[in-house]
Amino acid sequence: MKLKTIAITGTPGTGKTSLARKMAKEGYLVIDVAKLIKNYKLSGGYDRKRRCDVVDVNKVNKAVVGSIKAIKKELSRLKRNKNNEKLPIIKEYNKSERIRIKGIKGILIDSHLSHHLNKRYVDLCVVTRCSLKTLKKRLEKKGYPKGKVRENLDAEIFEICLNEAIKKGHKVRVVDTTKGIPALSLMDL
DSSP states (O other): OOOEEEEEEESTTSSHHHHHHHHHHTTEEEEEHHHHHHHTTOEEEEETTTTEEEEOHHHHHHHHHHHHHHHHHHHHHHHHOTTOOSOOEEEOTTSSOEEEOTTOOEEEEESTTGGGSOGGGOSEEEEEEOOHHHHHHHHHHTTOOHHHHHHHHHHHHTTHHHHHHHHTTOOEEEEEOTTSOOOOOTTTO
16 A cells, blocks of 8 residues: 555644644644754744744745655665564654654644645645634633734635635645544545
């Protein structure tokens, strides 16, 4: 079976990271784009008004694609090494974690920017959504200022991530997280 690469995107607060963590427990390797940006200093500064890093999406995409290629190359090398008795380990692209490779089902890219990747690197784009009431509560709980809450509610109302993913030509699956994170498997995707 071909190793699938799945982009998990959606408005901040809709459950991308929670879904990625749940799927990681089922054998998916997660590329945490926020950690990648921090560890490789891909931020071009900080926007105080919006309280977020300013990133160049093209630079981030290049780093994520490099990560995907490196992981797939290492997995391929490990599969060919039939005499390796030990459980193989590789370093994740973000330098901070070591990942066990045995039984990997696929690669997940966790970021509200992941739908910007070229479709040739992504087999499926999962867009997380939730009700506006739920999203507002989640963002306020995270300490987002009123303006940022409004900005993200607007992004959800206008389905920005979903529309951009479709425009990029991705195969899209929408997952509603209003009532929690559903159990998903590769068969569901």
